[in-house]
Amino acid sequence: MTDIAQPCFRALSDPTRREITRLLATSDMSIAQVTARFDMTRAAVKKHLTILSDGGLITVKTVGRERINHLNPAGLLPILDWLEFFDAFWDDRLAALKTAIEKDMK
Amino acid sequence: MTDIAQPCFRALSDPTRREITRLLATSDMSIAQVTARFDMTRAAVKKHLTILSDGGLITVKTVGRERINHLNPAGLLPILDWLEFFDAFWDDRLAALKTAIEKDMK
DNA sequence: ATAATAAGATACCATTAGGTATCACATTAA
DNA sequence: TTAATGTGATACCTAATGGTATCTTATTAT
Numbered sequence: 001m002t003d004i005a006q007p008c009f010r011a012l013s014d015p016t017r018r019e020i021t022r023l024l025a026t027s028d029m030s031i032a033q034v035t036a037r038f039d040m041t042r043a044a045v046k047k048h049l050t051i052l053s054d055g056g057l058i059t060v061k062t063v064g065r066e067r068i069n070h071l072n073p074a075g076l077l078p079i080l081d082w083l084e085f086f087d088a089f090w091d092d093r094l095a096a097l098k099t100a101i102e103k104d105m106k
Numbered sequence: 107m108t109d110i111a112q113p114c115f116r117a118l119s120d121p122t123r124r125e126i127t128r129l130l131a132t133s134d135m136s137i138a139q140v141t142a143r144f145d146m147t148r149a150a151v152k153k154h155l156t157i158l159s160d161g162g163l164i165t166v167k168t169v170g171r172e173r174i175n176h177l178n179p180a181g182l183l184p185i186l187d188w189l190e191f192f193d194a195f196w197d198d199r200l201a202a203l204k205t206a207i208e209k210d211m212k
Numbered sequence: 213a214t215a216a217t218a219a220g221a222t223a224c225c226a227t228t229a230g231g232t233a234t235c236a237c238a239t240t241a242a
Numbered sequence: 243t244t245a246a247t248g249t250g251a252t253a254c255c256t257a258a259t260g261g262t263a264t265c266t267t268a269t270t271a272t
Contacts (some may be wrong), residue, residue: 003121013119015109032248043229052148065239065248086179150261171218171269
């Protein structure tokens, strides 16, 4: 029950952190640069970045007095691995799924 | 900034809830049946099921005095939509998965 | 009719989470 | 050298989270 995916799911469970990942997808940023995009203190942003790092979603490189945060898309793989479990069931449950969706739309 | 995906990400952020989804992938279960698989009270399990329902990951049907919990794989689509943003950063594995699901739903 | 079973509802508790303010330290600029 | 900048670290606050216990109601079985 080691649950390797937990730090990743945890990291993505917060909207601010998901937004940070999208920001970093466009370019690397220092903590101050990320903070400039949000209405919260640097300390709060730093906590989010730490959690993203724990989840393997970003890497951090020290450049002078700055900490450059860099997106690590491979950190999303635990999520994909987890989702793949349901591949088999999508086929099996296809009929029920169609019915359920169609009924919901009425 | 309505963040439609938040209830889904939130639902999957807890290991117990992820395990429940896998359980329900094998068969529908009443609350008591789900509870029998975990070392916690029925009230705790019920809370998890409510959060999974809020996240659109399960549906609940009343049968007599029982509440039958049923996996709703389509509830995972918000996650896939969100992940799709990162397609540019790796291969097309994710997009293939998502389009396969959507094709099945039609 | 009575007892057993399934679940809803509420109050409560300890811990975690997201946030702030503040101070110290390292690096760069003047 | 001195001042400004970027960050680390800590203490603290409030709300949310995951859990329990307990009581009530609805349904099913004897």
